[in-house]
Amino acid sequence: MSDPNKSILVKLLPSEADGKGLYMQSSSRLAGVWCAISVVALGQSVHPVGDIFKPLATPADSVYHLSLLVLTVCAAIFLVVAGLLTFTIIRFRHRKDDGREPAQVYGSNHIEIAWTVIPILIVFVFTMATARVVVALQTKSAPKDALQVTVIGHQWWWEFRYPDLGIITANELHVPVSTAVKPAITFLKLQSADVAHSFWVPQLAGKTDLIPNRTNSMWIDPRQEGTFLGNCAEYCGTQHANMLLRVIVQSPADFEKWTAAEKLGASHDSRIEAARATFLSLSCVNCHTVSRTSAAGTFGPDLSHLMSRETLGAGVIPNTTENLRAWVKDPQAIKPGNLMPNMQLNARELDEVVTYLSSLK
Numbered sequence: 556m557s558d559p560n561k562s563i564l565v566k567l568l569p570s571e572a573d574g575k576g577l578y579m580q581s582s583s584r585l586a587g588v589w590c591a592i593s594v595v596a597l598g599q600s601v602h603p604v605g606d607i608f609k610p611l612a613t614p615a616d617s618v619y620h621l622s623l624l625v626l627t628v629c630a631a632i633f634l635v636v637a638g639l640l641t642f643t644i645i646r647f648r649h650r651k652d653d654g655r656e657p658a659q660v661y662g663s664n665h666i667e668i669a670w671t672v673i674p675i676l677i678v679f680v681f682t683m684a685t686a687r688v689v690v691a692l693q694t695k696s697a698p699k700d701a702l703q704v705t706v707i708g709h710q711w712w713w714e715f716r717y718p719d720l721g722i723i724t725a726n727e728l729h730v731p732v733s734t735a736v737k738p739a740i741t742f743l744k745l746q747s748a749d750v751a752h753s754f755w756v757p758q759l760a761g762k763t764d765l766i767p768n769r770t771n772s773m774w775i776d777p778r779q780e781g782t783f784l785g786n787c788a789e790y791c792g793t794q795h796a797n798m799l800l801r802v803i804v805q806s807p808a809d810f811e812k813w814t815a816a817e818k819l820g821a822s823h824d825s826r827i828e829a830a831r832a833t834f835l836s837l838s839c840v841n842c843h844t845v846s847r848t849s850a851a852g853t854f855g856p857d858l859s860h861l862m863s864r865e866t867l868g869a870g871v872i873p874n875t876t877e878n879l880r881a882w883v884k885d886p887q888a889i890k891p892g893n894l895m896p897n898m899q900l901n902a903r904e905l906d907e908v909v910t911y912l913s914s915l916k
Contacts, residue, residue, distance in 0.1 A: 605757040605784045612733075612775045614760035617688045624684055628677060692761075695774060702730060702741040708752030708765040708787065711794035711893060712856055712869040722817045723844070725856035726869045727801045731810040733776040739807070745771040750792065756785030756802050764789055777804040782865075793892035799870025820846035821859040824914050830907035837898065837908070845915065855895065861915045868893070880909045 610616040647657060697703070706728070707714040715728050733739040745754055747765040754773070755762040763773045777783065787798035805813060823831075831848075834840075840850035846859040864874050868890045872878045881888070884905055886895040900908065 607757040609758055611779045611783070612759040612777050614692050614773070614775060615758055617692060618761045621684055621688050625681060628681075632677075692773075697742045697774070698740060701774075702739065703744070704728065704730075704741060705744045705746065706754060706765070708745075708747045708749075708754070708791070708798075710749050710792050711787070711798040711890075713798070713800045714748075714856065717814075720814055720818070722814060723857045724817065724860065725864070726799070726866065727803055727864050729803045729805060729810060729813050730775070730777060731807050732780050732804050733778055737807065738776065740774055740776045742774045743772060745773065751789050752787045752791050752798070753789035754785070754800075755788040756783050756800070758783050759785075759802060762788045775802070777802070780804050780806060786870075794890055797869060797871050797890055799866075801865065801870065816863070817860060821848065821915055823847065827910055827914055830911040830914075833904055833907040834911045837900075837904070839898070839908070842895070858912065858915055861912055863916050876909065876913050879912060880905065883908055883912070 607615075607622075608619065610619040703717070703719055705716040705718060707716070713726050713728075715724050715726075716722070730741040731739040743754070743763075745763055745765045746769075747767045750767065752765040753762050754765060756775070759775045759777055760773055763771050765771065781804055783802040783804065785800045785802065787795055787800075789795075791798065834845075835849055840848075840852055842852040842855035844851050844853065844857045844859065846857075850858075861879075862874065866872065867874050867878055867882050868886070871890050872882070883898070884900070885897045886893055887897055
């Protein structure tokens with residue numbers, strides 16, 4: 556007769572096959588975690604955090620000085636409270652030779668008035684200072700020569716439209732530098748294509764949300780050339796942390812060169828006509844636009860000048876031919892959860908698609 560306890564034990568303990576299955580699952584999960592960690596680490600090297608204490612535009616400067624006021628007052632409160640607490644602990648500490656009970660204070664009108672009135676005054680000062688900054692930033696009217704850009708947040712990338720210039724690009728916002736001799740203000744119209752996002756470039760301005768079915772606005776006037784890093788500041792889904800963006804501030808001459816190049820449309824090289832035909836034959840054209848071709852999808856980023864951008868996947872990896880190949884082959888391995896599927900391309904199709912995309916400068 557078999558032992559019922561032994562039978563139960565056999566059912567509870569994993570078999571050799573089950574053990575192998577669990578091992579494979581653990582190895583698969585470990586590989587996935589390692590891949591995610593590698594992507595995050597690489598993303599940090601490509602996209603370090605912008606310094607909020609180095610404002611280089613008027614809106615960011617206003618937020619910076621308001622933050623200094625708040626931090627200074629809070630630091631003073633902390634020092635006062637910590638100082639009184641430290642004094643009390645030392646002055647009235649327990650002594651072996653003192654068996655007397657300390658004086659019991661049950662109420663003090665002066666103290667109660669002080670700790671009621673002072674916080675009210677502090678909150679009032681903070682409220683007025685904040686209201687002053689908010690009103691100054693939000694009521695500024697756009698001058699006639701201001702650069703107008705429509706920013707559309709997607710899961711998980713940024714679309715930039717220049718309506719007056721006829722330019723559409725993604726993830727990298729190009730704007731002219733503002734100087735005392737030639738002020739240049741860029742007004743941003745903020746919209747969302749799906750869920751709530753938030754546009755934040757710490758060195759240029761504070762955070763402004765992008766809300767579905769609503770248009771918000773903000774403006775920047777960068778005072779220094781260079782690349783300023785930002786990101787989405789409102790949780791918007793799986794890849795929220797990798798919804799990165801770059802604001803590239805250029806001299807007026809360089810900005811004019813960039814706009815002229817963008818207006819030319821996608822380049823066409825007759826030597827890679829076969830690669831171009833392969834790309835246009837695939838379902839990529841349903842999601843992406845390449846100007847001067849039949850590709851006219853609007854669901855994904857415009858690829859007309861793909862290789863002129865510094866990064867891929869909204870800032871996740873540097874834009875190199877090798878990384879582009881890896882992205883096209885399996886975007887989910889680089890940015891899990893993004894809305895670009897694995898197209899299951901064969902070797903020939905992958906080579907030709909990458910060849911064609913690499914020519915779009």
